[in-house]
């Protein structure tokens with residue numbers, strides 16, 4: 001028996017796990033009490049890592065689809081040869097834009113996917129890149145880029161030191177934080193209350209977090225930006241503005257003041273449903289509380305004013321003196337971080353546009369809601385070959401019915417995935433990644449959003465099956481095929497080139513601690529490591545806590561992390577505004593013109609009032625994770641989770657009964673779902689979680705298929721996008737609801753097929 005200490009890769013919380021092993025058999029997964037960050041907390045999903053590893057439905061060898069539509073097992077060489085045989089002539093005939101790439105949410109949790117997917121994209125030479133970001137957090141990243149100069153310079157609520165925590169559209173008790181890596185949120189929220197502080201939740205649902213909060217305010221879906229504008233308006237109008245540490249750095253206060261003029265509390269109360277007096281008092285509370293943090297998440301991003309709402313969260317933080325201060329919104333300094341400072345560049349947006357709708361790219365990505373039309377609309381540069389990496393767009397993107405049909409039209413689809421799911425069933429070749437237990441782990445992306453600076457590396461806990469390449473090797477082999485070097489290209493040569501590029505960047509950056517050093521000398525110090533290990537070692541050693549390749553002997557390196565399996569605590573977040581800012585001006589841009597451009601539409605929304613219609617919102621559950629953890633018995637058991645929550649008043653009006661079936665329809669399709677009558681959702685709002693609908697043919701998800709739920713993205717409209725970031729509107733979808741006997745509209749059958 002032995003115990004492997006590792007970090008859970010399943011959500012953003014990065015909890016420490018103690019995996020008990022009997023040889024190659026996983027006996028149990030328990031919390032790692034010594035983890036420097038999670039300190040013994042894990043959720044039920046962490047426990048499910050054993051079942052995930054053992055899941056008989058998990059794909060373990062490459063699969064190639066036959067002419068009759070069935071998959072057969074293949075060797076790795078056969079699979080890569082098949083991809084080369086079909087991709088290379090396709091690219092020669094139709095050009096590089098005929099390829100598309102979709103990166104799913106788990107890609108953000110795995111260092112190999114983060115680093116090496118980019119290599120594949122570059123080798124393909126396509127601009128048709130899509131990811132789960134535009135059905136998730138892209139508005140926050142865009143707003144941060146305009147305000148602070150980088151899409152990863154996002155202020156993180158300093159929850160462990162705040163005394164007033166205002167949460168909008170987020171449910172951290174279910175998510176354990178998102179763009180706020182914070183394991184054990186229940187304990188962290190309790191601690192706020194125990195030190196006399198207060199938690200306030202603004203949400204159309206009384207979520208688990210709202211239930212434990214000191215105050216919950218119902219808000220009509222899609223109106224958070226109006227509430228935030230009114231809070232900003234009040235602070236500015238009542239002379240409560242305090243810039244604090246931002247004083248020397250803020251620009252655009254006068255423009256902001258002028259722009260906020262229309263959004264008084266009285267003006268927004270009708271549309272938001274929140275009392276004007278309460279809005280004023282809330283603004284005053286935020287302004288007078290020395291340690292206060294404002295946090296907006298999925299309900300504020302995947303909605304029609306997502307970027308404006310995300311911007312105003314940070315404006316509110318800034319003008320109440322809480323930016324870059326303890327207990328407020330602070331910037332992380334991750335171990336792999338690179339310095340900021342003056343000389344930044346404008347956000348990389350709008351450099352090209354989507355072919356069909358002409359929608360602008362954001363940080364190199366096109367809106368994921370355009371994927372179906374880019375496949376099913378004929379013409380030059382139509383996507384004919386699609387790579388999906390740890391993604392299930394058929395379940396996760398708007399108008400699933402259209403996308404499902406579009407996937408069938410592809411000439412080639414290659415999926416790097418561990419399941420035959422609603423998306424990968426359409427693939428021609430499926431290349432499995434190793435089990436999470438068989439991979440190294442470092443949360444390259446998520447430590448950039450953590451409430452404390454930490455670093456934790458996990459080596460593989462178990463060896464990979466004989467012959468299975470690591471995920472990074474698979475991605476590099478695909479990149480070599482895409483680059484025209486065939487299925488047997490030299491992975492090690494490409495890997496060495498990538499490491500060399502990383503070191504060259506470090507020595508060429510005047511702000512780097514290794515600026516001007518001999519790159520060959522640094523590369524020699526990385527010798528003996530390959531792939532993500534070498535890249536991570538380079539980033540750590542050249543990072544802000546690094547050993548500068550030996551120049552600072554007490555600094556971090558991968559070797560240090562290997563010697564500290566429970567992680568290295570780098571301390572609480574520290575003020576670092578001047579260093580973090582990367583705007584061209586070197587200032588905090590309080591009123592970026594691009595974001596001011598979103599205000600006319602917001603102003604028009606002031607006149608909106610409830611009209612008797614229903615708006616659909618999503619919700620999250622602790623035992624679920626988007627679309628992909630429903631095949632694990634330990635998580636699947638318990639009450640039905642994919643229910644339509646309806647307020648009793650609406651249920652009476654619509655003749656819906658608790659436990660009965662409802663038909664829900666939108667412009668794009670219709671589904672049925674069991675009704676849950678509850679006062680936890682506000683009148684005029686219904687809630688259905690996303691990621692379900694596992695009753696389609698051709699998947700290999702036997703547990704999930706027993707309780708398939710219904711796919712809410714059949715109802716999400718690919719035409720409804722937040723205009724600044726191209727993010728899909730997934731909260732606040734107009735729907736009609738009735739007893740399930742109501743006939744379904746055309747399109748539903750295709751969507752559910």
Ligand code: SF4
Pocket residue numbers: 008009010011012013014015041042043044045046047175176183
């Ligand atoms: S909260 Fe997230 S990281 Fe922690 S155990 Fe659960 S799934 Fe894993």
